[in-house]
Amino acid sequence: MPRGVVHVLAWTLATGAATTLSWWGVHSVMAGTAYDPPRALPVVSAEPAAAPDEPPATSASSHRPAPAHTAGPSAGGPSAPPPSPTPSARPSASPSASASASGRVRSYTTEGGRAVFDLGEHSATLVSATPGAGWSMQVWKTQTWIRVEFGSGAERVSVFCTWHDGPPRVEIGTY
Template sequence: MRRGLVHVLAWLLATGAAVTLSWWGVHTVMAGTAYDPPRALPLTAAEATATSQDSRPPPSGNSVASPSPGPSRGPATRTPAPSRTPDASASPSPSAVSSSPAASGTVKSYDTDGGRVVFDLRKTYATLVSATPGAGWSMQVWKTEAWIRVEFASGADRVSVFCTWHDGPPRVEVGTY
């Protein structure tokens, strides 16, 4: 009986030491990989009004209430392009989401067939605020010191949003291929 207790005690000590050592190693590694918390971007009054109006169901003449949509990540304002040919009329135009005088950058949104990309464009660089693929599209992001590329893919269709600032202020190009 005494011999069994000694074995159990030795096993408990060894297991406790292993768990402690593992926890300490993981804690040390994870403490060095702290990420910045996500930023909340301010909405302009026009955007807030448009968002609240877009999320309401359209008024109807009858008294039957239409079912409310489930929780969403924002209004679905994406419209399909009439063709997949890369011409001036098919390329999306950037729309400024917000611009605060305290910040030196401008937050711009680019809606494409594949999804939506939002950049914070500063004088000498840009940062990716968000990238959201559309339904049925996948997304991949590449970042370097001088550019950011977001590519949406669906089957053989590809939409690329490319922001560069290596030789001047940031500029964004949208391409469909």
């Protein structure tokens, strides 16, 4: 009987030591992998300005109205909330742009989904790509081009950004 207790005690100590060592190793590796979540960039409309009597149309769901600036508190009571953005029709390929630290952020909305690129002077990066409902997506990247392909059955929509022979340019193809 004492011999069995010694074996169980030795097995328990060895298992506890192995578990502790494994946890410590995994914890030290995983502690260095924490990252900041990606920042969301606003995407504003690149459509021409509307006539003075028409409300401006927005093409992005992330558009927020500009805050109202006042010189001081108003004496007339609470102010009205800012107007909500008006939805607009989704064109087949509409670029939208806003300024960023490295270039222009442009959004290309297609039948298959939306691809957003940060276009610099000599290169580009893919900010995000989101397939539409019922569509799948694949992304290919090299040092001189990025291709985002949306697919649904036999239908394919490709958003292709190249910069190998000049500034970045984007082409959209359906096949």
